[in-house]
Amino acid sequence: MKWRRYRILYLMLAPVLLYYFLFSYVPIHGLLIAFKDYNVFDGVWGSSWVGLDVFRDIMSDDYFWQTAGNTVMISMYKIVFGFPLPIILALMLNEMLHLRTKRVIQTIIYLPHFISWVIIGGLVIAFLSPSTGVINHLIALFGGEPIYFMLEQSYFRSIVVLSDIWKNVGWGTIIYIAAIASVNPELYEAAVMDGAGKGRQAWHITLPGIRSIVVMMFILAISGILNAGFDQIFVLYNPLVMDVGDIIDTYVYRTGLQNAKYSYATAIGLFKSVIGFALILLADRLAKQFGERGII
Template sequence: MARDKYLYLLALPGIVYFLIFKYVPVGGLVIAFQNYSPYLGILHSEWVGLEHFQRFFSNDDFLLLLRNTMMISLMNLVFFFPLPIVLSLMLNELRSMAYKRFVQTVIYIPHFLSWVLISGLTYLMLSQSEGLVNKIMFALGGERVGFLTDSNMFWGLLTAQVMWKEAGWGTIIFLAAIAGVDPQLYEAAVVDGAGRFRKMWHITLPAIRNVIVILFILRLGSVMDVGFEQVYLMMNGAVSSVADVFDTYVYRNGVQQGQFSYSTAIGLFKSIVGIVLVVAANKLAKRFGDEGVY
C-alpha cells in the first residue's frame, strides 16, 4: 500500500461511493421483514417476517408486473444487446479515421440526453394529433396512427428508444476489445484468401467472445430493472396494462403511499432474481469454456 499509495488514493472516491450508496443501504433491507415506521426506527418497528412477500406474490398485479417487466427486458436482450456488437464490427471496418470519429461522435451523443428530453422528442414525433410522423402520413392521404396509445406498440417503442439512445455508447467496450486483436491474425487470413466478412466471423467475433459473454451475464443481473424514468414518462392510461412494471409499482406504493416495508420487499425480490440469473449464467458460461464474470 505504501508503494501504490497514489493508486489507492485515485481509487478512494469510487470505494467511498460504493460503501455509502451500495453496501451501507444493505442493512436497511431488514425493513422488508418489518412493519417499518419512521417514528419507531428499524430497531423498534414490529417484526412481521415474510408477510410482505406473501402479500406481494398473492397480489393480482404480480403476474401482470412480472409479464411486463420480463417482456421489456427480453426485447432489450434480443434487439438492443446485439446492436452495439454489430455497430462495433461495422465501425472497425471503416478505413477513414476522420469519418470513423465523426460517426462515433454522432452515435454517442444520444447517451447524454436525459429521458425527459427523449420522451419529449418522441411525443413531438409520434403524437397522434401533433406528431410530425402523423402529419406527414395524413398529408399523404393516410390515416393517423396512435403510436403512443396503442398497447401493442408500447414495448417496441421502449426498445427503439433504448436502441437509439444507448447503442452508440455500448460500442465503446467492444471497440476496445477489437483493438486488442492481434493484427497478424488478419494478415494470415488475407493470405488464406479471407474477405472482410470471413475475418469478422472467424477472427473478430471469437476474439471478443469473452467480453460479449461477460456483458451478457451482467445484463441478466439487471433483467428486473427496465428503467423507471423511461417507462414512467412514456406511460399513459391507454397503455397502463402493458406499461406497469415493478419499478413503477414500487414508486406508487413506496414513495407515494409510504409503504416502505412493502416496497423494500419487492426490491429485495428483484435483487434475488438478478443474483440467481447471474450465478446460473456464469456457471453455464464456464461449462461452455468461457471465463465468466468470476
C-alpha cells in the same frame, strides 16, 4: 509495498469506493423493513416484526405478477433486439477506412447515451405526437390517419425498445470497439495472405477475439432482466398503457413513495435483488460450461 507503488491509482479509486459504500452498503440495514410492519415514527428498529407476512402478501398479489411479466417481456425484447446491434455496429465501424467519417458517426451514435431520459423521452413524445410529430406528418403525407402511438398498448413496448436502442447502442459500441482493438493484427495479415475476405475475417478472427467480452456483457444483461429501466418507463408511460408498460420499479415507486407502503415496497425490491443475483449465478455457470471465464 504494492499499495505504496500504486497509491495514485488507489487515490483515484477512492471516490468510487466511497460512493458505493455510502449508497450501496450503508443502506443495507434498511432491508429489515421488509420483515417489519414499518412505522415512520417508530423507525426501523422500533417497528414490530412480522416475519415473512409481507412476502406472502406479495406472492398473492396478482398485479405484482403482472408487472413482473411486463418487466421480463420488456427486458427480453431489449436483449433480443438491442444486444446484437452494438456488436454489428462495432464490426462495421472497425472496417471503415475514412477516419473522419468514422469519428463523426461515432459521435452521433454515442451522444444520446449522455442525455437524460427526461430529454430523450420528451423527444420521443414530440416525434410521435399525433398533431405535430414527424412520424405522423409522414403518415399523413402518404394519405394515412394520425396514430396515437403513446396511447396505444400495441405500440408501447416497441417504442420502449426502440428508444432504448437509440439511447444506449452507442455506449455498447464503445466497449466492443475497444475489445476489437486488442485483437492481434497479425491474425488479419495472415488471413489476407490466405485469401480471406472481410466477412471471413470478422467471423473467424474478430468475433472469436471479442467473445469473452460478449459473454460478459450478456451475463450482465441477463442479470438485469428485472431492471427494465425505471427512468425510461416513468417518463414514457401513462394510465392507458399501464397494463403492458407498468414494471416492478414503477410499481415499487408508487407503492412505497406515493402510497407509503414502505414494507411492501422494500420486500418487492429485496425479492427482485435476490432473483437478479440468482440470474447472475446461472448465467455465469452457463458461460463457464461453454469454456468462458465468467465474472465470478
